[in-house]
Amino acid sequence: MTTLQDVFPKIVEWRRHLHMHPELSFEEVATPEYIAEKLEALGLEVTTHVGGRGVVAKLQGKHNGPTIAFRADFDALPIEEENDTEYVSKNPGVMHACGHDGHTAALLGAATILTESKDQLSGTIVFIFQHAEELPPGGAKEMIADGCLDDVDYIFGAHVQSGLELGKVNVRQGPSMAAVDRFKIRIQGKGGHGAMPHTTVDSIVAGSKLVLDLQQIVARRVDPMDNAVVTVGVFEAGKAFNVIADSSTIQGTVRTFKPETRKQIEEDIRGIARGLEASNHVTCDIDYLNGYPALVNHAEETALVGSLIQETFGEDAWIQGEPVLGGEDFAYYLEEKPGCFFHVGSQTEEEWTSFPHHHPRFDFDERALLNIGELFLKIAHHYLVAK
DSSP, X not given: OOOHHHHHHHHHHHHHHHHHSOOBTTOOSHHHHHHXXXXXXXTOEEXXXXXXXXXXXXXXXXXXXXXXXXXXXXXXXXXXXXXXXXTOOSSTTOBOOSSHHHHHHHHHHHHHHHHHTGGGOEEEEEEEEESOSSSTTOSHHHHHHTTTTTTOOEEEEXXXXXXXXXXXXXXXXXXXXXXXXXXXXXXXXXXXXXXXXXXXXXXXXXXXXXXXXXXXXXXXXXXXXXXXXXEEXXXXXXXXXXXXXXXXXXXXXXXXXXXXXXXXXXXXXXXXXHHHHHHHSOEEEEEEEEOOOOEEEOHHHHHHHHXXXXXXXXXXXXXOOOOBSOOOTTHXXXXXXXXXXXXXXXXXXXXXXXXXXXXXXXXXXXXXXXXXXXXXXXXXXXXXXXX
C-alpha cells in the first residue's frame, strides 16, 4: 500500500512547480488549472471557479458517514525573491513567501493516499483549494457563499510555521489569530507657500496629530487585559520642501480578538477623525475595511488534533502557544463549521529555514509537508474509518 513517504517526491515536485510559478491574490489562473489537473488525474469529482478562482474536489467513501473538509491556500505575495535555489520564482516581483505552495502540495499528497484507500472510508472528504488568502476580502468568504461547505460536518486547515521547530505543531483552543481591519484616511487641508503658513491649512501637521492621537486608543481606551493593535503603516504627503501640502493620507491596520473591541476601535478612529476636523479645520475622508474575523478554534476538534499530534510525533510535539495578532481567512470557515487550524513547524538549524514569513528569503524544510499530510490522514482516519 502506498504511503505518504512514497508520495513525498511528488509532493516536493508539486511544491517546487508552484513556487516557480507564483500568482498574486485574485489573479490566479495557471495555479488552479494545475491543481485541478492533479485532482482529476486521481479520479476525483472536481469543481473549478468556486467563489471565483477556487478549486474543490470530493472523495466519496464506500460507505455512508460524516463529511470532513481540508483546506489549503495557493496565492503568492508581491515580493521579489532573493533566494538562489533551483526552484526560485520565475515571475518577477511575485513570490511564495508564506508557504502556500507547500500547503497545496501537502493536501494533494494527502488526497493521493486517501483516494487509494477510499474503499475503507465511511463518509466523504472535501478538498478545498482556496485562492486569495493574502488579500482581504479574501477567497474563503466567496467560496463558502458558492457552497464549498455544503453538507460539511468538520473542517481543518494547516500552515507551515518558520519560527517553530520541525516536528512540533502549534494549536490552541479558542481565539488563536486576530481579526484584521484596514483603514485609510485622507486629510484635506489647503495648500500654499511654505513661507506663509497663515494662509494655509497644513495637512501634514493635521496628519501628524492624527497619527499620535490614534496611539491613545490601545493605551487608554482598550482594557489592558485585552489584546489589540492600531498601527499606521503609511503616511503620504507633500512633494516639495517649500510647499505646504494640500492633502495627506495615512493608512494602517487594526488587530483585535473580541468583536466588541473591534467595534469600539473603529468608532474611536472615526471619532478622533471628526475631532481633528473641528480642531484643525480640515476634512477627513475615511475608508474603513472590516477584514477577516478572529480565528477561533473549536474545543473538541482542537483536543482531537492535539492528541493526534502527540500520538504521531511524541508527547512534547503539541505546542499550545499564545494567540498571535496575524490574521487568516480560515476564520470564516470556523464561523460556519466546527474544526481547527494548526501551525506545523518547519525550522531546522539551517539558516535558510529561519527567515520569517513574507521575507524575500523565506523558505522551509519540505519535511514539514509530510507532517501536514500525516495529520490530515490521521484526522480522516479518525472520522471515516471504523474503529
